[in-house]
Amino acid sequence: MAIIKLSEDKVRVIKDICASFGNKSGEIINVLHQVQGRFGYLSAEVQEEVAHELNMSVAKVYGIVSFYSFFTMQPKGEHPIDVCLGTACYVRGAEKVLDAFSRQLNVKIGECTPDGKFSLNTLRCVGACGLAPVAMIGDKVYGRLTPDMIPGIIAEYNN
């Protein structure tokens, strides 16, 4: 018997999302999309609660989460950083920008800072190739980045 600890509002959010899909197990993908949209990632605890609400086994839910690359069990920070590694950004030095974020925050790709503020990921092309290399922090796009700009950008969010 496992005891799964979740905060009251998280449980509420999950219950509401599941209910909006009629608590049907066939809607699992839609449910997981929405839940991840709200929490940024799908923790084991969250998957347990989703399984419970949709009356399916946790193993099946995890099977789906681990199969589709869109779903992630890695926590996202309050300010998720996505560095574009599309062709245009890449040839204009995106890798060095990525390294600079990684060094500045002391996290690897896919990880989150211990204080939960920042997480670092990569993506392919946000359609702003004219500004390459590009990174997004939350919804905000930063263009023409160079490694020496990174500490300043991070500082904006730390204040």
Place this chain on the structure above:
Amino acid sequence: MINLTIDNKPVQVEEGTTILKAARKAGIHIPTLCHYELKGMKLENRPGGCRVCVVEVKGRRNLAPACATDCMEGMEVFTHSARVVNARRTVVELILSDHPADCLTCAKSGECELQSLAQYLGIRDIPFKGEQSHYRADFSPSIVRDMDKCIMCRRCETMCNKFQTVGALSGVNRGFKAVVAPAFEQDLQDSPCTFCGQCVMACPVGALTEVDHTRQVINAINDPKKTVVVQTAPAVRVALGEEFGMQPGEIVTGKMAAALRRLGFDYVFDTDFAADLTIMEEGTELLGRISKAMAGDKSVRLPILTSCCPGWVNFFEHNFPDMLDVPSTAKSPQQMFGAITKSYWAQKMGLKREDIVCVSIMPCVAKKYECQRDEFKVDGNPDVDYSLTTRELARFIKQYNLNLKDLPVEDFDSPLGQSTGAAVIFGTTGGVIEAATRTAYEVFTGKKLDKVDFTELRGMEGIRDAHVDFNGTDIHIGIAHGLSNARRLLEMVRNGEAQFHAIEVMACPGGCVGGAGQPYHHGNTEIIQKRADALYREDAGKPIRKSHENPDIQTLYKEFLGEPCGHLSHELLHTHYFDRTDKVVIEGK
């Protein structure tokens, strides 16, 4: 009806029949690997994933998987054309390229379907060299998972989810990393696994096997300070012979007793004795509840559920936490036997509990878990020390250069070796409740039964429903085997859709005769049926066929226990159940 030809042979089949089934009907062998079917039990795994059963269909560009392709009018199928045979060999070579070649030490060797396929196809070399997948091995009290050997046939997943509705296993991850595992790839022990072991029975390779306790038993036998007692479950005696080339359903009770004695067990007893004892306790509990309910007591919970099957006990602890007071509190025969051996018999023999090692031979892998449960220990010393499967016993016998066939027929030792026909049928679906009915009828009505056979309780239907006339009182009995059937029956009870007095549940297909510790049947349910038939034959040949007439049981109550469901019985022979569901709790509350 649909007409087609398979290897130029005309075949007529019903619409919706797969090429594989049509070929089998026509007596044409198509090799399979991922395909697994329990005929007559509504279970078929055919993901069409392994591609071993591919056949050539005239006019079709690709080869078709026979297990997942329906027959069409006028189809011309070729099962062994050069193209098919080549493709089949390549498929198996590719599977082997990511499979450890450790057949010499593999527990499934000799029973492995991949091994026999490689032999059948004459594969002498694996031309594809590449990366191999590695996973952490997972040891639970009953089952070992060595996923390096997994070939992703998904038979275990189908058994766990469709047949048993346990939901412990699922296919996880994708591509090269794909594997069948519990949620979050945690250990089986932390999942809702019931240890029924039907995944082990279904696994074509050595990825899932039972934990082997033979060595511990051999050590105990060779320890001069220990008195080693063995008990054998009813279903073992009608299956063990298969491991020695005998026909399924050949009864080897006496030869098995002889073998156990030659292996060095000090006392060869019978779980059937404890099965008779179970009937005394469970039957008394059943009658108590029925009488109270008839007298208008609303607090009585009916139906009573049998509690002999440890897979079933684990299942309701995980899935029906609101109904934990419904099952009988009687321990299983294995545990009753252990408790009596280490109390009554120990006293009689002047032995200390710690000096007795109690071994059970079971058709089951969940029994390994059951005997390790804390509530079945006294100061850390378990009532039953080790539980071996029928397969482990067969290996043990062979290792000691004994051939079961050549051994004389011997009797069990006294007093824990005497049993009735009622106890023998414990090993098949419907048997426990029939045994209980024989005793309950006579106690309830005060009359002798003219005929002890309750054929209405027998059969292989997944869910059965029967009425027995207790001298004017109608007793409604439900029977389920396979946990999906048990779940359906229990949900009906929970929702008030059905009223039963008693329900018998066994987790495995056909009951213990189809248990996961039995010789591998590879999905052949006829073998299970033959073992069940043999138990009824053994029962019919017994001089005493009602548990309460077992003279050694009567002596046990007279000398030691007092009354069924009395004070000492409650202490030694009854148990309680736990809520094992995952609980979502609100943080900070």
